[in-house]
Amino acid sequence: MIGIVSYLVFFLTVVLIFGIACLGLNLQWGFTGVFNAGVVAFYAIGAYTHAIITAPPNPLLIANLGLPWPVGVLGAMAAAALAALIVGIATVRLRGDYLAIATFGIAVTVQLITLNWQSLTGGSLGFTSIPRPLAGYFDGQLSYNIFFLGLVAAATVLVYWALERVVRSPWGRVLRAIREDETAAVALGKDARLFRLQAFVLGSVIIGLAGALHASFIGFVSPFDFLPILTFQIWTMLIVGGSGNNRGALLGALIVWGLWSGSGVLVSKVLPPEFQTQGAAAQSILIGLLLVVMLVFKPRGLIGEEPVVSRHVG
Amino acid sequence: MRNLLGLTLGTALAAAIMAPSAVYAQDAECPVKVGGILPLTGSMGAVGERIAESAQLAFEHINEGGGIKGCPVEFLLRDDQGQPTVGVDAAKFLVEVERVSALTGTVSSGVSLPILTSVTAPSEVVQITCCSTAATFTALAESGESGGYFFRTLPTVKTQAYASAKVASDRGYKRIAVIYVNTDFGTGMVEYFKTATAKLGGEIVAEAAFNENQPSYRAEVNVGLAANPDAVFFVAFPQDGATMTREWISLGGPQNFILNNALRSPDYVEAVGGQYLNNAYGMDNASAGGPTVDAFRDAFQAKYDASADGPGIATQYDAAMVIGLAMNIAPDLSGPAIRDSVRMIQDPDGTVVGTGPEEFAKAVALIKDGKPIRYVGATGPVIFDANGDVNGAALIWNIKDGELGVENTLTIEDMNALFTEIDG
Structure with a gap:
């Protein structure tokens, strides 16, 4: 029983970290229609910045600062903001598939930088000894993980609450107007490029926060953690949960990650040992199949965007 | 959202109430569970499947040779898909929910490392890999961060x-x-x-x-x-x-x-x-010869109708056998006891035990009599240094x-x- 609780705490922490990244992507795609195919770039920037700021000095690495955890989190968000601003200014003119290609290229670039800038990131050997906040105050692993879950949950609630306010504000309505019909929004005097850039940067900051939480939760990052598959997973979470709906983004993270790990448990429980080596392929098929079924029957996601009707109508 | 939050808080609360009683009682129940995490799909899938078969062969031999402390071993295999997050999640599940006593895996260092730092080292569970080469493992052992719970059976x-x-x-x-x-x-x-x-x-x-x-x-x-x-x-x-x-x-x-x-x-x-x-000249790990190596190769060939030449196959067999022997030597099946016992399979004065069920049965009998053993496996003698690395x-x-x-x-x-x- 205690083991199940311990696993669930761990599982939910991962879900919420993905959920935060998913909320960031939802602001970009779900509300503004900015096609960011380089989610993992900002996730990686957040994770590495956090690692560099908080890890204790190491003779092999040039910049380990050993600063407190909150500084690491804020620094990670600032670095993601800066990166998104540079990328955004260069690419915000691009739309749809063009932007997707550009951001995908940036994700690959960031991954290669983490692999090659060895004196800063540890390169292919990875970055070890990332401290966990207040780890000294807990004697058990479980009690610590519960504390960390609380921390991540607090961050999730904060991000969710802020986003809910933001997207319901006049600013959020402009984002949706741009998503629906950019020409019409521009005709109303809105600077679509500026709004798209703002949404892109803000979303990336949130994704960077998720990256920082990932680094301090696992205690180790390597370029191997930031392959394009992660972008794909976070996109899947958003599409399954319902893009344009923040609750959908969080639900999607829970469902998709639950499916990913639950199907592994199922395969190892159900199949006899002699078929288990082939069973993993069945797991991949199962994941794919369920995603397809979900999209066929719920094309707008499990909780799609709420229809917005003016309260003056009817 | 409210439901999700409720679930989160509810779990946290339930766990907080139960936390003080989180004593890791070790049940001596049968069967003894051992976890395995290997890449069965993804870019390493083709290699990983063979390696997984080798692990299954080893646990079959262990069970035919008397199991662990009289219990059969249940080998729980999970796929890491070559992804760190998937591997870590599977490891956490095996360690916390299945309560495995030891873990073998995985292939990519990029997956084995986060498993070590976030699951096996904090939970004090022995992790033996067949294939991860990164020098980072040695550094973590030297700095004490891995707690001595990490071993690998391939020469670094x-x-x-x-x-x-x-x-x-x-x-x-x-x-x-x-x-x-x-x-x-x-x-x-x-x-x-x-x-x-x-x-x-x-x-x-x-x-x-x-x-x-x-x-x-x-x-x-x-x-x-x-x-x-x-x-x-x-x-x-x-x-x-x-x-x-x-x-x-x-x-x-x-x-x-x-x-x-x-x-x-x-x-x-x-x-x-x-x-x-x-x-030009080059270096390779010499495939050690001898009867124990041949016995393993023949057994693998007979079982799967495939050559045991591929990467990681022999070292994975040794990783599983080391777990089996160490668990038999360990006074109980707690992590620290198994960790310390891994050091005892290679007693210079011990009787040589090799691969296959008969040899494992011989080892179990020797251990029962309190006699020292010296394991010579599918890759020859397996001698761990202070950091859990082997030489070859x-x-x-x-x-x-x-x-x-x-x-x-x-x-x-x-x-x-x-x-x-x-x-x-």
């Missing part, structure tokens, strides 16, 4: 790097350029090669890391040539290795090549042209008239002497 790149440096020094190469693949394998190899070369009186005059699968490596080759070296050390896989070797030759570099084990391939020799490689015999290969040949072999004893000479 250190064995190859030290032996290569030794031969370079014997051949009188003083100024060596290094061009290496930018992975944990390449980086680790070069670090150890540098240490050893410096100790043996040589010098690394240039080093260039490269990213795989590029059409040309002229930039890297020029970095090497600019330093005017006596010889060059390529750490690469055959296709990239052939590209850069051809460029090196066409730009007039000295034809004294030191090659890593992956280049011991007819494809490489053919692509470069054998006539240019008469002064090395082989120097060369190329004469376009044919791969063996120049000489360095036994484990030679290698241990070399390690002492270099590390002091």
Whole structure:
């Protein structure tokens, strides 16, 4: 029983970290229609910045600062903001598939930088000894993980609450107007490029926060953690949960990650040992199949965007 | 959202109430569970499936040979899909929900490392891998962060790097350029090669890391040539290795090549042209011979109708057998007890036990009588050093008239002497 609780705490922490990244992507795609195919770039920037700021000095690495955890989190968000601003200014003119290609290229670039800038990131050997906040105050692993879950949950609630306010504000309505019909929004005097850039940067900051939480939760990052598959997973979470709906983004993270790990448990429980080596392929098929079924029957996601009707109508 | 929050808080609350009683009671119930995490799908899937079969074969042998403390072993295999988050999640599930007593896995260092730092080391569960080569594991063991819970049954790149440096020094190469693949394998190899070369009186005059699968490596080759070296050390896989070797030759570099084990391939020799490689030599882990190795190979062949030559197959068998033996020796099945017992399968005064169910049964009987054992496995004797790494015999290969040949072999004893000479 205690083991199940311990696993669930761990599982939910991962879900919420993905959920935060998913909320960031939802602001970009779900509300503004900015096609960011380089989610993992900002996730990686957040994770590495956090690692560099908080890890204790190491003779092999040039910049380990050993600063407190909150500084690491804020620094990670600032670095993601800066990166998104540079990328955004260069690419915000691009739309749809063009932007997707550009951001995908940036994700690959960031991954290669983490692999090659060895004196800063540890390169292919990875970055070890990332401290966990207040780890000294807990004697058990479980009690610590519960504390960390609380921390991540607090961050999730904060991000969710802020986003809910933001997207319901006049600013959020402009984002949706741009998503629906950019020409019409521009005709109303809105600077679509500026709004798209703002949404892109803000979303990336949130994704960077998720990256920082990932680094301090696992205690180790390597370029191997930031392959394009992660972008794909976070996109899947958003599409399954319902893009344009923040609750959908969080639900999607829970469902998709639950499916990913639950199907592994199922395969190892159900199949006899002699078929288990082939069973993993069945797991991949199962994941794919369920995603397809979900999209066929719920094309707008499990909780799609709420229809917005003016309260003056009817 | 409200439901999700409720679930989150509810779980946290429930756990908080129960936390004080989180004493890790070790049940001695049958069956004894051992976890396995290997890449069964994804880019390493083809390799991983065979490795998983080898692990299953080992646990079959363990069960036929009497199991663990009279209990059969239940081997729970999970796929990491080559993804760190998936591997970590599977490891956490195995350790917390299934309560496995030990874990074997995985292949990629990028997956094995986060499992170690976030699951097995904090939970005090022994993790033995067949295939992860990163030097980071050694560093974590030295700094105490892994708590001694990590072991691996494949010789680290250190064995190859030290032996290569030794031969370079014997051949009188003083100024060596290094061009290496930018992975944990390449980086680790070069670090150890540098240490050893410096100790043996040589010098690394240039080093260039490269990213795989590029059409040309002229930039890297020029970095090497600019330093005017006596010889060059390529750490690469055959296709990239052939590209850069051809460029090196066409730009007039000295034809004294030191090659890593992956280049011991007819494809490489053919692509470069054998006539240019008469002064080349390379290093490989010598596949140890002997009855225990043959017994394993025959058993694998008989069971799966496939050769046991692939990467990781023999080392995975040893990883599983080490777990089986150590758990039998351990006074109880707690993590620390198993960790300490891993050290006791290699008693110099012990009776030799090998591979296969009969040998395992023999080991169990010896352990029951309190007698020491010495495990000689599918890769020969498995001797862990203080950091959980193993040493292995090395082989120097060369190329004469376009044919791969063996120049000489360095036994484990030679290698241990070399390690002492270099590390002091």
